[in-house]
Amino acid sequence: MKGFGGKYVPPRAMIAVTLAIAVLGWAMKQAIVVRTDVGMGTGKLAAQVAHASLSAVEQADSRRRDQWKRGGQKKVVLDGESERQLHELATIADQNGLPNAIIRDAGHTQLEPGTVTALAIGPAAEDAIDRVTGELSLL
Amino acid sequence: MKGFGGKYVPPRAMIAVTLAIAVLGWAMKQAIVVRTDVGMGTGKLAAQVAHASLSAVEQADSRRRDQWKRGGQKKVVLDGESERQLHELATIADQNGLPNAIIRDAGHTQLEPGTVTALAIGPAAEDAIDRVTGELSLL
Numbered sequence: 151m152k153g154f155g156g157k158y159v160p161p162r163a164m165i166a167v168t169l170a171i172a173v174l175g176w177a178m179k180q181a182i183v184v185r186t187d188v189g190m191g192t193g194k195l196a197a198q199v200a201h202a203s204l205s206a207v208e209q210a211d212s213r214r215r216d217q218w219k220r221g222g223q224k225k226v227v228l229d230g231e232s233e234r235q236l237h238e239l240a241t242i243a244d245q246n247g248l249p250n251a252i253i254r255d256a257g258h259t260q261l262e263p264g265t266v267t268a269l270a271i272g273p274a275a276e277d278a279i280d281r282v283t284g285e286l287s288l289l
Numbered sequence: 290m291k292g293f294g295g296k297y298v299p300p301r302a303m304i305a306v307t308l309a310i311a312v313l314g315w316a317m318k319q320a321i322v323v324r325t326d327v328g329m330g331t332g333k334l335a336a337q338v339a340h341a342s343l344s345a346v347e348q349a350d351s352r353r354r355d356q357w358k359r360g361g362q363k364k365v366v367l368d369g370e371s372e373r374q375l376h377e378l379a380t381i382a383d384q385n386g387l388p389n390a391i392i393r394d395a396g397h398t399q400l401e402p403g404t405v406t407a408l409a410i411g412p413a414a415e416d417a418i419d420r421v422t423g424e425l426s427l428l
Contacts, residue, residue, distance in 0.1 A: 182335070182336075182339065184335065191428070192331055192334065192335075192366075192428055193365075193366035193367075193368075193427055193428030194366075195331065195335055196321070196323065196331075196334055196335040196338040196339075196366045196428070197321075197338070197364040197365070197366050199335040199336070199338065199339050200321065200335075200338050200339040200342040200343070200364055201362060201364065203339040203342070203343060204339070204342060204343055204346060204362065207343060222395060223340060223343065225336040225339055225340065226332075226336070227331075227332035227333075227335045227336050227339075228332075229332075256361060288332055289330070289331055289332030289335070
């Protein structure tokens with residue numbers, strides 16, 4: 151049997167690794183889509199990503215949350231292009247039962263008050279997240 | 290009595306505003322110091338900031354955490370220059386009883402494994418945070 155880059159791996163070992171991944175949460179992640187069309191500076195952008203991340207973690211049930219943390223709380227930050235796109239992705243996440251949170255900026259600096267800046271989806275199974283955000287590029 | 294940009298404000302109103310700020314948590318914040326000397330891309334940097342933010346929130350007691358959230362979970366992202374600086378700031382935060390978390394990157398991409406990338410301090414009272422990070426520039 152072939153696996154892991156073509157090296158021979160006995161099937162039983164493959165099953166063990168798969169189980170370990172499932173239990174330890176290596177296959178969990180959170181995706182944060184942040185708008186790059188509104189001209190935020192790096193610090194502002196990072197703060198909005200953190201805001202979204204934390205808010206979506208609070209939406210997640212404790213099982214998902216713990217599993218994700220045990221796996222090193224994997225996060226990917228993705229390039230978002232419009233408010234409309236973020237709302238559409240959030241709707242799909244809702245339809246798939248994935249925890250998610252959209253952030254609106256209070257607008258004290260740089261942006262108009264109420265500007266949608268970021269959307270976080272997950273923590274959830276990596277493949278479930280990819281089905282929603284798989285088309286987007288890493289920032 | 291003068292206050293709020295020089296307009297006349299009766300003392301009783303000043304006291305009420307001060308109390309409201311204390312109760313509602315407007316004066317709470319979290320500072321995240323992220324290293325800009327290691328050449329992370331924007332998405333990577335934002336992910337490290339989110340990682341630090343979440344980890345320090347978990348270190349905070351529930352009173353501070355709730356107060357900060359009610360106040361809109363204010364975050365500032367600051368420009369960090371070295372691993373040594375982050376460790377020194379974390380030590381000062383510890384000495385002042387402020388929740389904090391240092392992040393080391395797993396090093397799957399862009400960085401050497403174990404590279405210190407970010408430090409979050411707080412949520413805590415804004416002036417307590419400023420006493421530790423007040424010299425740093427906003428990113």
